[in-house]
Amino acid sequence: MGRWTEAEARSAGPPPTPLPLSSTSPGCAATMASSEEDGTNGGASEAGEEKEATSKRRRLGFLATAWLTFYNIAMTAGWLVLAIAMVRFYMEKGTHRGLYKSIQKTLKFFQTFALLEIVHCLIGIVPTSVLVTGVQVSSRIFMVWLITHSIKPIQNEESVVLFLVSWTVTEITRYSFYTFSLLDHLPYFIKWARYNFFIILYPVGVAGELLTIYAALPYVKKSGMFSIRLPNKYNVSFDYYYFLLITMASYIPLFPQLYFHMLRQRRKVLHGEVVVEKDD
Numbered sequence: 128m129g130r131w132t133e134a135e136a137r138s139a140g141p142p143p144t145p146l147p148l149s150s151t152s153p154g155c156a157a158t159m160a161s162s163e164e165d166g167t168n169g170g171a172s173e174a175g176e177e178k179e180a181t182s183k184r185r186r187l188g189f190l191a192t193a194w195l196t197f198y199n200i201a202m203t204a205g206w207l208v209l210a211i212a213m214v215r216f217y218m219e220k221g222t223h224r225g226l227y228k229s230i231q232k233t234l235k236f237f238q239t240f241a242l243l244e245i246v247h248c249l250i251g252i253v254p255t256s257v258l259v260t261g262v263q264v265s266s267r268i269f270m271v272w273l274i275t276h277s278i279k280p281i282q283n284e285e286s287v288v289l290f291l292v293s294w295t296v297t298e299i300t301r302y303s304f305y306t307f308s309l310l311d312h313l314p315y316f317i318k319w320a321r322y323n324f325f326i327i328l329y330p331v332g333v334a335g336e337l338l339t340i341y342a343a344l345p346y347v348k349k350s351g352m353f354s355i356r357l358p359n360k361y362n363v364s365f366d367y368y369y370f371l372l373i374t375m376a377s378y379i380p381l382f383p384q385l386y387f388h389m390l391r392q393r394r395k396v397l398h399g400e401v402v403v404e405k406d407d
């Protein structure tokens with residue numbers, strides 16, 4: 128698989144429809160960076176950004192903007208509810224044992240709802256790569272439904288807490304970033320958090336996921352779950368244990384691509400760098 132470049136991220140799927148995210152749009156990123164770095168907010172550049180945001184919103188259309196605003200507010204609220212439930216659980220019980228069971232319904236609902244993100248890319252109302260979003264969302268869905276939901280003995284592993292905390296902090300930041308951007312009132316702290324927290328949270332989350340899959344391996348091998356053995360009338364076989372091994376191995380080429388994609392986004396949004404890379 129080739130590297131996902133900025134060009135790919137922008138060109139995969141339908142033609143990107145610009146969003147009303149003035150502070151992160153490529154065209155104005157450099158202006159933002161300079162005014163933010165010196166702590167001022169130049170009147171001229173502010174007016175220019177506002178104008179650009181308004182014209183982008185017009186192009187995106189009222190319905191799409193309204194839907195995305197609702198979606199992002201709902202997701203921010205959902206992950207906030209999850210964060211509060213986790214903190215309350217830990218303060219009351221003093222242990223992580225039973226934490227997953229207590230929050231699983233909320234987690235499953237909001238993480239499954241995130242499948243819509245792939246739809247948003249496909250129909251072109253967000254300018255993100257279907258491929259990048261697809262890998263990100265499907266790996267989460269896989270962790271929620273095919274690992275933690277299906278393999279009960281691993282639900283109390285510390286590694287589950289690791290990815291739950293990483294996901295939760297990430298999503299509260301990310302969805303509030305999108306919401307405030309759509310409303311044209313993006314506090315710099317949220318933007319900073321969106322493009323800095325992932326530096327630590329991404330590897331921590333991925334470590335949590337990999338350790339959880341690793342912990343699941345003995346149960347999967349012993350139970351033979353989700354596996355199809357020969358002989359059968361369709362003459363097909365599938366071994367979930369080996370599927371998990373392959374999935375773990377696939378993190379090696381895929382995770383760096385997501386991570387470097389985010390680093391490029393960070394350079395573009397926070398430092399106004401135009402990252403031009405050759406497609407492989």
Ligand SMILES: CCCCCCCCCCCCC/C=C/C(=O)SCCNC(=O)CCNC(=O)[C@H](O)C(C)(C)COP(=O)(O)OP(=O)(O)OC[C@H]1O[C@@H](n2cnc3c(N)ncnc32)[C@H](O)[C@@H]1OP(=O)(O)O
Pocket residue numbers: 136145146148150151152153195199253254255256259260262263265266267269293294297301305308309324325328329330331332333336374377378381382385388389392
């Ligand atoms: C079947 C089994 C499959 C298994 C596969 C296994 C392999 C898996 C390997 C990798 C596994 C990763 C697992 C994940 C773990 C974690 O999440 S750990 C916790 C830390 N995680 C993160 O930090 C996640 C970071 N990821 C993301 O933010 C995204 O998911 C992303 C897709 C990578 C983001 O990329 P991108 O969208 O390109 O960045 P943005 O800058 O945010 O957005 C680009 C533009 O699009 C606009 N936009 C996007 N979404 C919205 C929205 N909902 N509403 C409004 N606008 C949106 C955004 O504002 C940008 O617009 P412009 O400013 O105009 O560019």
